Amino acid sequence: MNIKTLNQSTIEEYRKDDLHYVGQTTPFGKQLILHQSQGTKVWDANGKEYLDFISGIAVNNVGHTNPEVVEAIIEQAKQMLHVNVFGKSLVPVQVDLAKELAKVTPDGLDKIFFTNSGTEAIEGAIKLARRATGKHKIIAFEGAFHGRTCGSLSISYREVYRKPFEPLLPGVTFVPFNDLKAAEQAITPEVGMVIIEPIQGEGGVHVPSDDFLPGLRALCDQNGAMLVLDEIQTGFGRTGKFFACEHWNVVPDILVVAKALGGGMPLGGFISRPEVMNILTDPPLSHMTTFGGHPVSCAAGLASLNIINRDKLVERSAIFGNEIQNRLKEFQKKYPVIVDVRGKGLMIGLEFATPELTKKIVGRAQDLGLILSWSIYAGGTVRVAPPLNVLPEEIDQALNILEKAITESI
Ligand SMILES: Cc1ncc(COP(=O)(O)O)c(C=O)c1O
Numbered sequence: 001m002n003i004k005t006l007n008q009s010t011i012e013e014y015r016k017d018d019l020h021y022v023g024q025t026t027p028f029g030k031q032l033i034l035h036q037s038q039g040t041k042v043w044d045a046n047g048k049e050y051l052d053f054i055s056g057i058a059v060n061n062v063g064h065t066n067p068e069v070v071e072a073i074i075e076q077a078k079q080m081l082h083v084n085v086f087g088k089s090l091v092p093v094q095v096d097l098a099k100e101l102a103k104v105t106p107d108g109l110d111k112i113f114f115t116n117s118g119t120e121a122i123e124g125a126i127k128l129a130r131r132a133t134g135k136h137k138i139i140a141f142e143g144a145f146h147g148r149t150c151g152s153l154s155i156s157y158r159e160v161y162r163k164p165f166e167p168l169l170p171g172v173t174f175v176p177f178n179d180l181k182a183a184e185q186a187i188t189p190e191v192g193m194v195i196i197e198p199i200q201g202e203g204g205v206h207v208p209s210d211d212f213l214p215g216l217r218a219l220c221d222q223n224g225a226m227l228v229l230d231e232i233q234t235g236f237g238r239t240g241k242f243f244a245c246e247h248w249n250v251v252p253d254i255l256v257v258a259k260a261l262g263g264g265m266p267l268g269g270f271i272s273r274p275e276v277m278n279i280l281t282d283p284p285l286s287h288m289t290t291f292g293g294h295p296v297s298c299a300a301g302l303a304s305l306n307i308i309n310r311d312k313l314v315e316r317s318a319i320f321g322n323e324i325q326n327r328l329k330e331f332q333k334k335y336p337v338i339v340d341v342r343g344k345g346l347m348i349g350l351e352f353a354t355p356e357l358t359k360k361i362v363g364r365a366q367d368l369g370l371i372l373s374w375s376i377y378a379g380g381t382v383r384v385a386p387p388l389n390v391l392p393e394e395i396d397q398a399l400n401i402l403e404k405a406i407t408e409s410i
Contacts, residue, residue, distance in 0.1 A: 213245065
């Protein structure tokens with residue numbers, strides 16, 4: 001592969017211009033300048049190669065810059081980019097993707113409203129649940145992360161990110177994750193929506209006990225609330241099932257997707273039963289977005305979905321996920337600084353004794369050519385989430401680097 005690089009002065013110029021012209025999420029500037037990607041590998045502007053074991057945070061399930069996805073993008077881009085939406089134009093590739101998605105979503109969840117991102121899909125789910133139940137009270141969970149726009153921020157747990165933007169949505173109660181007794185107390189007939197990530201991602205990769213999600217389903221049924229599952233991070237094979245809710249045979253009222261849905265292009269959606277989704281047609285245009293379900297994103301999503309199905313990436317995620325977890329548990333026996341290894345499929349959390357040590361290990365791993373990341377809400381937990389088509393030799397290489405980073409950091 002011909003690796004494209006930039007010279008040092010251009011790199012320095014980009015660093016300066018990025019800080020000056022591009023809105024930043026931290027005051028520190030960015031570490032990596034990524035310039036090229038393929039499969040599990042990414043290259044920085046100096047041509048240094050990295051294994052990406054975070055997959056653009058659970059986006060690149062079919063690998064970076066997958067050639068079949070790129071081909072679909074090129075074909076669609078040549079044929080048609082954006083056209084008038086506003087309820088007027090039918091876009092065939094959008095329908096193709098919606099129809100294929102209905103084959104992999106839980107029973108009855110056949111209708112998707114396309115958005116551009118995860119947080120925007122959560123906003124749509126909040127509106128739909130409100131309209132469908134006529135109730136505004138929401139139960140969310142401690143440790144939850146659902147996005148950064150005002151509605152999704154209202155139901156995300158970390159106060160440090162919520163407080164500066166208050167007042168946010170009223171009527172939100174946070175309940176301890178995986179505490180069915182507490183949920184039983186909180187889910188009353190006044191509640192319209194219970195929203196949860198089936199496996200918490202940014203909260204630190206927490207898998208609930210087997211009775212928790214079925215218990216929430218029953219409580220929602222008893223109290224006339226909609227169960228909304230945020231599968232933005234857990235969907236599309238990430239946890240070893242197509243959707244994480246399948247681990248517990250729970251069917252939500254609304255399923256929220258994004259990230260891997262677009263195969264690397266921006267695309268999200270909220271999915272429900274047709275009779276529920278149709279509520280948004282009254283009054284006409286009561287929910288809408290200019291770019292949601294963009295033809296190029298849908299073409300990429302369709303190609304990506306075909307790859308996931310054809311190459312049995314869901315099964316692969318389960319098998320490789322188990323293997324990586326077992327090998328990390330061996331590490332845990334050797335290095336007591338590893339407090340816990342948990343997760344399902346290729347959504348794995350590796351918790352170290354302190355956030356400081358975690359950051360040191362992640363930094364060292366990156367120097368050695370392995371990209372990892374800690375959870376936004378749980379600085380001590382490293383996420384391990386490679387593309388689902390990661391190769392066995394790449395797993396070996398990554399785990400060797402990780403072990404070296406651990407031994408050099410403790
Ligand atoms: C579970 C979950 N929900 C919502 C979001 C927000 O999605 P987006 O960043 O596309 O707005 C994320 C993003 O990390 C997520 O992990």
